[in-house]
Amino acid sequence: MDNVTDIVDELRWRGVLAQTTDEEALRKALADGPLTLYCGFDPTAKSLHVGHLTQILALRRFQLAGHRPIALVGGATGLIGDPKPSAERALNDVETVQEWVGALRGQLSAFLDFDTPGPTQAVMANNYEWTESVSALSLLRDYGKHFSVNQMLARDTVKSRLDGEGMSYTEFSYVILQSLDFLELYKQYGCTLQIGGSDQWGNITAGLDLIRRMQANQPHGPAHALTQVLLTKADGTKFGKTEGGAVWLDPELTTPYAFYQFWLNSDDRDIARYLRTFSFKPREEIEELERATEERPQARAAQRALAEELTALVHGADQCAAVIAASKALFGQGDLDGLDEATLAAALSELPKAQVSELAPVADLLALVELVPSKSAARRTIKEGGAYLNNAKVTSEEAVPAASDLIHGRWLVLRRGKRNLGAVELV
Known part of the structure; x- marks a missing residue:
């Protein structure tokens, strides 16, 4: 991205741009920049997940393009919950939500530059700071009067809930709180753009309307909305979910190894969209990886490149290197004994595994972890040269692991053929 107006074209090329309120006006604002923008993240759990990366990395792209991002963690809106299309959210207590606010703020700091002074220095905000002091009367008189119930009822999420189990007034009022966020950030920081997923269009445009109504002279210029496409998987399952x-x-919730494997195992039908959505590689490199997937999908070059890039970005280069080493070692391309215990345990947790109280013949263990259907099939596999213990070929049908074979004093790695893995833990 060579100048500040390229970001719109960049998002469109990546296939993530869903809607803008006035693209021509937004382009002018970007050209006159730096522009201040924000995206909100509600603490509904102790961690963000990969579904949030679309918006997090969009903020990063805007910052790299010369603009100032605000990462808003919803200490207030997280107490209410953005309405789901299906059912009412369970409310969490204030202490839990504020604890999660701290966790999310720490995660967001890995993606944006909050430290380098200048016009693009990122800002961390918490809407609890300005919402806590708003009284019920103020919410109704000063803000509520600017919202049309007709428009609120017309929102897709509200309509789907009213056709089912209904919706509490608490969740129905969420749009007012999110609109108040945009207004406050507009006043405090001159924030003129809110971004979010395409499902947030109604909330974002409600904020634009509140700014127009309560900031009639618009001292920071007109505000804008930009939404991004919600990712789906080709197989119909929800993006960011696994078994x-x-x-x-x-x-602590998803190990770096499991995180790496999520991207490595991406469907060939999805990987081109994932690359364009998440990768910061040059356009030419992304297009080359797309061609590689079409020509040699079995090599999984695109999946490997994206897995390495995102694991390094989220968990750091050292963790990424450890994960790659573990992934290679499991399939006989590295030293299992050289892996640190935590990384090895994380890698083995993804495999079929069994616990034993004493060491048994390899044939028994192969059957125990269900790499073969029976002990006789295990002995046949050994005889045919297809069984491995810690990457060493097992040559005797009666072979029994020694205590010295235990990695970190507890693990055995079994393999049938090139790709079928299992683990045994001595307890």
């Missing part, structure tokens, strides 16, 4: 649940940015 184990959401893919979190917190390494």
Whole structure:
């Protein structure tokens, strides 16, 4: 991105631009920049997940293009919850939400530059700071009178809920709080752009309307909205979900190894969109990786490149290197004994595994972790040269692991053929 107006074209090329209120006016504001923009993240859990990366990395792109991002963590809106299309959210207590606010702020600081002084220095904000003191009367008199119930009822989420189990007044009022955020950031920081997922269009444009009504002279110029496409998976499942649940940015909830594997295992039908949405590689390199997927999909070059880039970005270069080393070592391309215990344990947690109280013959262990259907099939696999213990070929059908074979004193790694892995833990 060579100048500050390129960001709109960049987002469109990446296929993530969904809607803008007035693209020509937004382009002019960007050209006259630096422009201040914000995106909000509600603390509905102790961590952000990969579904949030679309917006987080959009803020990063704007900052790299010469603009000032505000990362807003919703200490107030997180107590209410943006209405879901399906059912009412469970409310969390104030202490829990504020604890999560701190966790999310720490995660967001890894993506944006909050430290370098200058016109693009990022800002961290918490809407609890200005919402806490708003009384019920003030909310109704000063802000509520600017909202049309007819327009609020016309929003897709509200309509879908009213056709089902209904919606509480608490969630119905969420749009007022988010609109207040845009107004406050407009007044405090001259923030004239809010970005979000395409499902946030109604909330964002409500904020624009509140700014027009309460800041009649618009001292910072007109405000704008920009939404991004919500990612879906080609197989119909929800993006960012695995069999184990959401893919979190917190390494305690989703290990760096599992995070890496999520991207590495991306469907060939999805990887081009993922590259354009998440990668910061040059356009030419992304297009080359797309061609590689079409010509040699089995090599998984695009998946590997994106997995390495995002694991390094989210978890750091050292963790990424450890994960890559573990991934290679599991398939016989590295030293299993050289892996640190935490990384090895994380990698093995993704495999079929069993716990034993004493060491048994390799044939028994192969059957125990279900790499083969039976002990006789295990002995046949060994005889045919297809069984491995810690990457060493097992040559005897009666072989029994020794205590010295235990990695970190507890683990055995079993492999059948090139790709079928299992783990045994001595407890």
